[in-house]
Amino acid sequence: MSLRQFRYFVTTAEELHFARAAERLGIAQPALSQQIRALEERLGARLFHRANRRVELTEAGNAFLREARATIDLAAKAERIARDTARGEAGRIDIGIVGSVVFDPDFPHLLNEYRNEHPGIQLSLHEMRILTQIEAVHNRQLDMAIIRTPLPSDMPDNLDCFTLSTQKSVAVLPSTHPLAHETSIHLRDLAEETFVAFEDPPGAGMGEILLRECRGAGFEPLIAQRVCEIGTLISLVGAGFGVSLVAETISHLQLPGVCYLPLEDTEARSQLAVIHRRFERSAAVAALLERIRASSKVPN
Amino acid sequence: MSLRQFRYFVTTAEELHFARAAERLGIAQPALSQQIRALEERLGARLFHRANRRVELTEAGNAFLREARATIDLAAKAERIARDTARGEAGRIDIGIVGSVVFDPDFPHLLNEYRNEHPGIQLSLHEMRILTQIEAVHNRQLDMAIIRTPLPSDMPDNLDCFTLSTQKSVAVLPSTHPLAHETSIHLRDLAEETFVAFEDPPGAGMGEILLRECRGAGFEPLIAQRVCEIGTLISLVGAGFGVSLVAETISHLQLPGVCYLPLEDTEARSQLAVIHRRFERSAAVAALLERIRASSKVPN
């Protein structure tokens, strides 16, 4: 079982065509067939259905694909780290973020400070979905993740978490909405509206906040549309698809046709949390974590 | 850069002694020296200090060691996942259910047993309408569906079906009804009542059972209200909207103001059936189907 076989497999899984995959890999097709077969024998599992002149991933192949990709990425990261460390730069810190962090004024500022104090260390930001981030921190593709609470229930137990900041939630309305020019509104006034919500996993993130707050205000929100990106969400609200609830900091994103309104009847708050491995052995990562913890507005 | 080199490096880093590491790896010492050197050249970084007849990790070596170990572990995990998935011991099974299955005492019990025997497999239940379920099994969003017979007439022909259990039907009456405190009644006694019925598609499910039985008893039921959820149906009966016919197991749902009464003049039975793809390629799904079939109370 070798990395090369992993790469061959991933390419073949992407192409679903042995000859094309072989070409992309710069080898002949029979060599690829042989390596895939060797891998399958080693695993004791077929990875592809080769029926009817069509190549498809088996269920095992699908499951293996995700892990194989992660393994290849991690190997590349190992290489990069060795190289960077040898050059005297302590390397690079990979940070996962949810989209809405970009509009938080404090966090980018904090990163900038750290960058100035540690010019050798490259900070690399990766915008990803919540669950993907947690998984990636767990298997070391990321060094930390900034996500919005609540956290999903099934967190790996070698991960730790602390709160970075707390933010009020505000309502987002299209400016054509009758309530749009009030100075503040009650959440229950939106009971009959349709909502645009984040596509978060159940029980986690802003998607969960929206549900909880609406239920707290005594109604079940009718969710007409789910989106992955904060920008899309605000645009959809502006286009009249519905209303939504977002963290206050998002209101820095002023789009035409969109109004942000504080809420009267709720303490609705969401928190940004930092997820990291409990026993972090990289000095650079540990230092950044300490830095973030020290400047966080919330006692931990 | 290969996984083998990673393993060689990790062992050498553990032993800090080429000859001993080579012995542990089952190769000769020069082979190890060569591979480590090849790795160092590839990385463009020395991983060991070899001064003074003593082998030590460089800083880069130390950083690389962490990532190399993680990479090896992840590769092993990939292998395990592929193997387990192929053997049907990992993955996820999506099961569609009609609402009333929840009150069946046997089926949840069966699922629980399966969950204990196959801890790697996540069972995910989806409460859906009959037609939606069939469609979803067909296009692989669900792996199987538990629905109430009769089946609709236009089943896709790549789907199979077998009976899980058979249940008597009982009448549901509001406890204010004159007949509510009999020990049993005749269905034809309800000929003049209004009925609350399931919103099933024509010819399928409990909605069809109700029609057939009433016609068998010599009258056409007057259906005043149709509902999607079993809980709503029972509530409506309790609130005096009408009477209905439900599977016996539903009587576990005891709501105030509702009485369940056995029927004298009919053998009214409904069946729970399992719908699945005829040629199931997932080992896990096939195993669960076998399990259900084996424990079903009805010969198939």
Next chain:
DNA sequence: ACTTTCAATAAGAAAAACGTATTAATTCTG
């Protein structure tokens, strides 16, 4: 000074990976 220890080097043997040619099976096409 001599031996011992230990990694590096050299060179040939073994194993793995690859390429060319071919086969077998299916699908497309006239």
Next chain:
DNA sequence: CAGAATTAATACGTTTTTCTTATTGAAAGT
């Protein structure tokens, strides 16, 4: 329906990589 085309698998010889044995060289111990 026959023949062409597509595509993955197989056979087998070649190249490349990896390994082994033998040897060297340098440092440490006696």
